[in-house]
Amino acid sequence: GAVVSQHPSRVICKSGTSVKIECRSLDFQATTMFWYRQFPKQSLMLMATSNEGSKATYEQGVEKDKFLINHASLTLSTLTVTSAHPEDSSFYICSALFGGLKRDQPQHFGDGTRLSIL
Amino acid sequence: AQTVTQSQPEMSVQEAETVTLSCTYDTSESDYYLFWYKQPPSRQMILVIRQEAYKQQNATENRFSVNFQKAAKSFSLKISDSQLGDAAMYFCAYARGGATNKLIFGTGTLLAVQP
Numbered sequence: 001g002a003v004v005s006q007h008p009s010r011v012i013c014k015s016g017t018s019v020k021i022e023c024r025s026l027d028f029q030a031t032t033m034f035w036y037r038q039f040p041k042q043s044l045m046l047m048a049t050s051n052e053g054s055k056a057t058y059e060q061g062v063e064k065d066k067f068l069i070n071h072a073s074l075t076l077s078t079l080t081v082t083s084a085h086p087e088d089s090s091f092y093i094c095s096a097l098f099g100g101l102k103r104d105q106p107q108h109f110g111d112g113t114r115l116s117i118l
Numbered sequence: 119a120q121t122v123t124q125s126q127p128e129m130s131v132q133e134a135e136t137v138t139l140s141c142t143y144d145t146s147e148s149d150y151y152l153f154w155y156k157q158p159p160s161r162q163m164i165l166v167i168r169q170e171a172y173k174q175q176n177a178t179e180n181r182f183s184v185n186f187q188k189a190a191k192s193f194s195l196k197i198s199d200s201q202l203g204d205a206a207m208y209f210c211a212y213a214r215g216g217a218t219n220k221l222i223f224g225t226g227t228l229l230a231v232q233p
Binding site for chain 2: 032034044049091093095106111
């Protein structure tokens with residue numbers, strides 16, 4: 001079946017560092033990918049919708065300059081947390097839509113990235 | 119705005135028994151999808167079952183079935199013959215029909231399965 005790979009699975013870094021997270025669709029083309037953030041014992045909150053070849057659409061309250069999203073190909077979207085601080089520590093999950101604009105297409109999720117900023 | 123509510127933060131069931139997880143939602147849309155996702159300790163989101171709003175028949179997937187009450191905006195998940203591997207966080211989710219498929223998640227229900 002369709003697989004989404006997310007890398008790295010865990011990152012620990014110092015405050016002020018920029019961190020890049022990759023989301024790849026392994027056996028299908030994904031024109032749309034989504035980035036979610038999940039705090040401990042809480043639900044997933046959509047951060048942004050990433051469309052191949054165009055600018056990402058950010059949800060209200062999400063800083064575009066803080067969370068840079070690039071979707072340069074049909075199989076890869078990246079999320080860069082710029083100048084990360086401890087409050088950015090969280091679990092980040094990506095998902096991809098198979099088939100682009102078709103209805104009835106479920107999202108396929110990556111395994112997530114645990115980001116810890118010291 | 120659409121919202122999804124899961125009123126049961128935690129549930130427990132005996133192995134081989136049946137459990138029902140509740141979910142209600144609010145929307146003014148007529149075209150939408152509803153989902154149940156499972157998130158085990160590994161944290162990967164796994165699609166359990168989905169329901170199209172225009173379909174009256176309740177979706178079923180092996181031991182998992184839903185009770186979709188469109189007028190009441192209720193979408194409960196029934197797990198039959200519960201297994202130890204069913205222990206996980208379960209999220210109810212809503213997506214407006216069409217191209218965007220943006221998911222709105224409930225707060226989740228943590229299901230424990232007792233041997």
